[in-house]
């Protein structure tokens with residue numbers, strides 16, 4: 331992609347300049363957490379140094395904090411594609427928000443109800459629902475994985491969802507195999523039997539435009555530290571459900587949506603960082619489009635460019651890995667299924683462990699994770715526990731040269 335402004339993007343991320351043992355560091359650890367642009371650091375610093383306050387009072391810093399929260403909710407509404415910013419809930423991270431939502435929903439379920447989870451998701455989209463089912467007396471149903479390419483086959487999904495289903499919890503993209511799921515199809519199937527759908531979009535968020543209306547899901551969660559922001563969990567839910575569900579809250583806290591979900595004092599500086607991270611993506615979209623477009627449109631342009639750029643890097647990586655003896659990629663490797671893949675590639679080697687490979691890469695300044703990445707069910711289903719796999723995750727600031735350096739170095743390590 332010749333017109334993708336990679337040099338400008340990289341210049342905004344001071345962290346990318348890091349050197350390790352004389353080598354320029356290569357950040358392939360994005361699925362665990364991305365680097366942040368300077369604008370995110372500046373926003374956090376500005377809030378803490380000049381606006382730090384609690385909410386709801388009439389003095390300047392408190393009023394500015396109230397505005398910051400609403401402004402960040404509006405930006406997140408554009409980020410996920412909802413109209414009403416009051417459908418955005420903030421929390422510590424995706425895991426905590428999911429546990430909170432699952433707990434509230436469990437108070438509405440009972441014996442005879444069925445909750446559907448997958449073998450492909452991060453445990454943060456499995457265990458909260460399994461626990462919620464246990465607390466309410468509901469039954470858990472599992473959608474199995476095809477180990478050949480780490481996809482869910484339509485048949486297994488259809489078999490798991492029926493008239494008793496109350497909830498289907500699905501990941502938009504796997505943080506292990508990179509598989510992108512047919513969330514829209516699953517929502518349509520779930521809604522046809524009256525069930526709700528919760529989408530874990532944590533891994534999807536830095537790679538593609540989230541559109542809750544197009545997905546037609548009921549709840550969706552993501553985390554700003556995966557898309558260049560701060561440690562900030564974001565939950566979207568339909569207004570009517572957020573208003574009615576029996577969420578655990580203090581007597582002193584507001585009944586207003588979404589604040590009835592936002593327990594205790596929030597991480598305001600993290601919201602400032604989240605707002606700036608969305609601002610970064612918006613900047614990219616405006617820069618590419620060169621037109622005066624809305625924030626949502628700018629995000630659409632940005633993600634369309636990111637998707638195309640990352641896909642090229644991803645397939646360069648996959649084709650390179652395919653040529654290496656003893657390397658097995660866990661996920662889609664057929665280019666005709668390109669649209670079903672995020673640029674996250676996990677692999678194992680027949681003789682070296684993931685941890686050994688990760689350690690050798692780290693010595694040379696290449697940051698990549700070894701393990702199960704908390705996608706425990708998938709790692710087990712693939713027979714990879716306890717070692718897991720080595721994961722290289724690409725983001726919008728990585729380059730083809732980095733992919734090539736990685737492949738050269740990996741080849742030396744494996745020899």
Ligand SMILES: Cc1ncc(COP(=O)(O)O)c(C=O)c1O
Pocket residue numbers: 361362423424425426452454455501503504505530532533552553563
């Ligand atoms: C796919 C996926 N879901 C959920 C999570 C958990 O997110 P958080 O750290 O915000 O709780 C992660 C974190 O790695 C993830 O990759």
